[in-house]
Structures are given as structure tokens and as C-alpha cells.
Amino acid sequence: MSVLLVEDDMSIAIVITAALEAEGFSVVHCDSIAERDRLLGQGRYAVLVTDVMLTDGDGMEGLPTIREHFPDMPIIVLSAQNTLDTAVRASDTGAFEYFPKPFDIDELARTVRQAAGATGGAGLGDDEPAPQGLPLVGRSAPMQAVYRMITRVLRNDLTVLILGESGTGKELVAEAIHQLGHRREGPFVAVNTAAIPAELIESELFGHEKGAFTGAVARHIGKFEQANGGTLFLDEIGDMPMQAQTRLLRALQSGSVRRVGGRDEVKVDVRIVAATNKDLEPLIAAGQFREDLFYRLNVVPIHMPPLRERADDIEALARHFLVLAAGEGLPRHQLSADGAAFLARQPWRGNVRELRNFIYRAALLAREDVIDEAALAPLLASQPREGADGQGAENLEEAVARWLVRNAPRPGQVYDEALAAFERPLFAEVLRETGGNQLRAAQILGINRNTLRKRIGELGIDPDAYARRN
Secondary structure (H helix, E strand, C coil): CEEEEECCCHHHHHHHHHHHHHCCCEEEEECCHHHHHHHHHHCCCCEEEEECEECCEECCCCHHHHHHHCCCCCEEEEECCCCHHHHHHHHHCCCCEEEECCCCHHHHHHHHHHHHHCCCCCCCCCCCCCCCCCCCCCCCHHHHHHHHHHHHCCCCCCCEEEECCCCCCHHHHHHHHHHHCCCCCCCEEEEEHHHCCCCCHHHHHHCECCCCCCCCCCCECCHHHHCCCCEEEEECHHHCCHHHHHHHHHHHHHCEECCECCCCCEECCCEEEEEECCCHHHHHHCCCCCHHHHHHHCCEEEECCCHHHCHHHHHHHHHHHHHHHHHCCCCCCEECHHHHHHHHCCCCCCHHHHHHHHHHHHHHHCCCCEECHHHHHHHHHCCCCECCCCCECCCHHHHHHHHHHHHCCCCCCHHHHHHHHHHHHHHHHHHHHCCCCHHHHHHHHCCCHHHHHHHHHHCCCCHHHHCCCC
16 A cells, blocks of 8 residues: 655655555655645555645645545644644544644554545544634643644534643633534533532523522523533533532433423533543542543543643743733733743743733733843742742732632622632631631621521531530
8 A cells, every 4th residue: 555645854754654664555755735736646545644834835725625536545634833723724624633743653653554444534524614713822742632632522522521720721622622613603601610509500500490499580591501502611520519410410311401490301402511620530439429420521531731741832822921911901022032931940830820810910010022031030929929838928909819810710700709719718717716606606707697607508618517526
């Protein structure tokens, strides 16, 4: 079997040729689009392996036409332009596989062997234009793995579970899957399951009928129905209460929901993308997360790397955030090489979210057009750091600002989430002082006892945990 290799880097071409010949293929090599088209017109090939950047243009531009003329010939794309845009373009041309450089030559050889055995030229996707404004930035090897996983789920409705630390960009991956997939014309509905009180989460997800409970003065359409025809993103799924997990599993299995207080099953057509910053397996072992729900959600896992594992992307991210900041009315700045190197050396415990907010702060406060290490170092040093006892040495105003940076609450939910974040430690401390006595705690706080009881229930605080034991 013969492989047509289109590659203008002779050193790479030699290595690929040797690997493919070891697999029993004969390899015909060229380095241009014109020569590729001439060779395709003269013979038939089992597989086409092509780079993107060639001596006379973009190697992907003519691939849809090649697929029309040679529908049974799989196409494998190689590229040093390691962006999500390139991965999606490869998918949209119907490529059998996409390899970002540098790649494992043995894996490429195995893939060519698999492609040669495939029929019908079945590839990663259909001929559809890729939307602009792709949300993810980075060309590091860990992000290449993310991009390749995204391209595999664009043309199907398989459930995706995005795993990663807080601030790594899990929602951006969910948005990319929606924006680039065949459901892009439908709604994208995101819900943070950790931010909804336990007694309200079923109503939020599945809706409720009028009179279903006290305060239900009208029918409410839940997130499942709101997302009908599109994508439902369930963030922080590891914090979902067990009862809601049971109903979620039933909805996923049946493809329908029943509103709280209702009798009728409502059919819904949604793609589920879930995310969590927790390791679910220990929660399963502890009986806090349903194992059958985990397997239902974990059809296609995508692991978002922490920023410390993709330091090569920090410069690109920082420059990207400077552009975004300028677009939002902040002063326009450039980042110097030593400034980029300085940023790459930092730990960024808050991941991309922390980097973004720091860059916005730098854009606001920097006095020079070019931001260098000398400008960045004082700003980074002034950021509140945790002390040895784990408590930040900052006043309340600084604590609020830090909380907003770290948690980035969704617009429309800032007040509720901030209030809960403030009340939880406040009520816990007062209950600790009163030994769990709610009446005394309410008197100290200056609020009604029933109000305190209601709020500690909504916040999941157990007052008995603070009761003094003799």
C-alpha cells in the first residue's frame, strides 16, 4: 500500500518515511500543494498524510475537494499551528486524525495503519465551517490533548465529564463543545449545582408546578427544559445532593423530566456536559456520589490541566487577556519578554482564572505602555497571601476582592453567592461561641431566630456540631 506524504520539512519527512516503510508502506513524498495535486491525479493512495503549512500555501484548503474526488482515502493532518482552531479545521475537513507537532512517530505510524484499514474515509467530522471566536487559548502538549478530545465529541451527543481544578477553564471547554458542535444553534444553559440550596436544586433542574410547595406561585420551567435542543452544562456536579443525583440519573436514562409536583413526563433533547473539581471516586466510596451516575456521566472524560502543567501557555494567555482588557475599556498594554518569563515562573494556584484577574489588574495599574517584570513584581507581591495558619492577613474589603477573583461568580448570582460565602463562616463562628444555642446566636446577630434557623438550613450548617459536650 502506498502513502502520499506532503511535508516541506525534510528532516520530519525522512523520519515519517522510515517509520511508515517499517510498517510495510511505500511512501511517495512531496512538499507542495501543486505537486500533491499532480500526484493525486496520477495514482491512487491508501492514505494522505499532509502538513498544514506548505511551501505554496495552506495544505488544508483543498482537502474538502480531495475528499469529494477520493472519498475512500483517509486524510491525516500534521500541524505546528497547535491551536483549537487548527484542530477544528482538521475535523471539519473530514480528517481521519489530527497530529499537533511534535508528535509520537510510532503513534502516527499506528494511525496510518488503522486509516489504511478503514473504509469510506470515515473521519472526525463533516464539511462544516468552523465558527470564529474560539474560546480556548494555548498550544502546550496538555492542551493539545484537550483539543483532540473536543474534536472527537463535536459530531455526536455523547455525555462529557470535564475534570480539573478550579479556575482551569472547564466551562470554556463546555462552551467550545457547544459552539463548535451541531447543537450550536440551540441554547447553552449553565448551572452551578454547588451554588443552589439543596432543597431548591430539583426545582431548578427539573422545574415545578404551581402549588408544588410553599412559594410556588406559578409554573417554573427548569434548566433541562430551558436547554432543550442545546447543551446543559452541570458545573460542580460532585456537590450535587444525593436525592438530586437520583433524579438526574433517571432523567439521563429516560430522556425526560418530571417537574416537582407534576405527574407528566416531559421529553427533553439535551446534550449533557458535566464538570467537577473533585475526585469522584472517593466520594463514591464514601457513599456521597452515585456510582451508576458517575458511569453515566463519564462517557467521555476530558482532563483540564492546571496552569502549572502548561507553563508554555502563560505568555499566550497573558497577551490574550491584555487584548481582552483593552476591549473592555482598560488601557492598552504590551507584555515584554522578561515580563512573560516572570509570569511563567509563578505558581498560579488559582490557575487561569487567577492569571486573568491579575492581568486585568496589571492593565489597570501599569503606567508604561510595555508591562515588564519590574512593573509586575510589586503587583504580585501585593496580592494577599495565606499565612502559616491558613488565614489571610487582609481586611474585609481585601477579602471580598480576593473572593471575587478566586470564585468569579456568574453575573446575576454575585450577590447570592457572596452573601452565602459571608454568612456561612459568620454563623459558624457565632454558633461556636454559643455552643450551638440558636436563640443566643440570633440575639448576638440581631436577627430573628426563625430567620437564623432558615438560613443555617439553606447553608447546610449543622448547629449540633457546635454544641458543647461536657
